[in-house]
Amino acid sequence: MNHNLLLSEIQSFIRSYEGELSDLAFKGSPFEDVTVQELMQQVDGFRRTKKKLPLWHKTRGIYYPPKLNLEQSSSEATGKYKAGLVGGKSLLDITGGFGVDSFYFSDSFEEVIYVEQHKNLYNIVTHNFRCLGKETIHSLNDDGLTLLNGKSYDVIYADPGRRDKTNGKVFMLSQCEPNVLLHLDQILTHCDKFLLKTSPMLDISRGILELKFVHQVHVVAIENEVKELLWILQNKPSEKIVIRTINMKGASNQHFDFEYVKSSPINFGAPQNFLYEPNAAIMKSGGYLHISEQFGLWKLHVNSHLFTGNDLIEFPGRRFLINQVFPYQKSILKDRVFKRQAHVSTRNFPLSVRELRSRWKIGDGGERYLFFTLDKDDKKIVLDCSRKI
CATH class of the missing domain: 3.30.2130 (VC0802-like)
Incomplete structure (x- = not known):
């Protein structure tokens, strides 16, 4: 993290530059102690957050991480939605990332512990929490799974990384990092609820089979594009699994809920009105x-x-x-x-x-x-x- 990027003159450049990034790369950085690569990352991040994270976009002093972290990050809309699903005294976010979910969880919990094992990303997010007035979030630079020893939480949240060692996209639970299937019993022993975010590519039936203790599945779409699957698990089997769908469309939302069963009566007919x-x-x-x-x-x-x-x-x-x-x-x-x-x-x-x-x-x-x-x-x-x- 280069703190020179937070200087007023450079922040103004980042927020006002309208040219192509390729032109910036060709011309080089106009500032001492700031490389053109660092400058391009900030300009790109500022642009990417305009629709996805408008609060971050409009807040001066926000430091943007590499593109990959922004791509996997929740949007403001989905972050707020998740915060409305759970609440209580304590939440442990074991895969902190860019911190959007922890930010919104802090509105629903007395204590939120954000854990990120990559030092640079951790430094970026803790800085951003201060800019956003969320200094009450307890941030740790550690492996989130190590915090499961000896303490219990109302909710544990995880959004496993969906890139393999060659940076290719993956979506199967066993391919993601951490592999929650290997740690599921340990996680469920230390919380009342486990909230898991996965790729929308994951097959729901397979997820229910592999995760075993699923109580709810939320399918979250924005403007008719599915963005994420959210799984709520508890350390006991459920008599029924509820599937909840939401399609966020501007100022209105479309909801449809049903109980997970293999099939339901279907009537077939010719086109009507x-x-x-x-x-x-x-x-x-x-x-x-x-x-x-x-x-x-x-x-x-x-x-x-x-x-x-x-x-x-x-x-x-x-x-x-x-x-x-x-x-x-x-x-x-x-x-x-x-x-x-x-x-x-x-x-x-x-x-x-x-x-x-x-x-x-x-x-x-x-x-x-x-x-x-x-x-x-x-x-x-x-x-x-x-x-x-």
């Missing part, structure tokens, strides 16, 4: 298996994950008015689709969006939404729709 497309969090969670039962909708095909109904209802996803349905036939598409403008989606269809646009010369955009899919009888159909907010 309205089309319903579940959001990304529901798709990741497997919640589409429960949509038909909970919302009284029909599914178009076993593999399409599109639903239909006669009435317009509140729904955690996108809603469309079905204007017409027609078979995927050359003569019909030439008349209704060829050289027209529309948003195009495919679900369980043999051709990709790119292939369909090329074949039928469909321009992008407009008020029209075309869904190419299969009906319950495996026949290729096109749903011509308009969006309902």
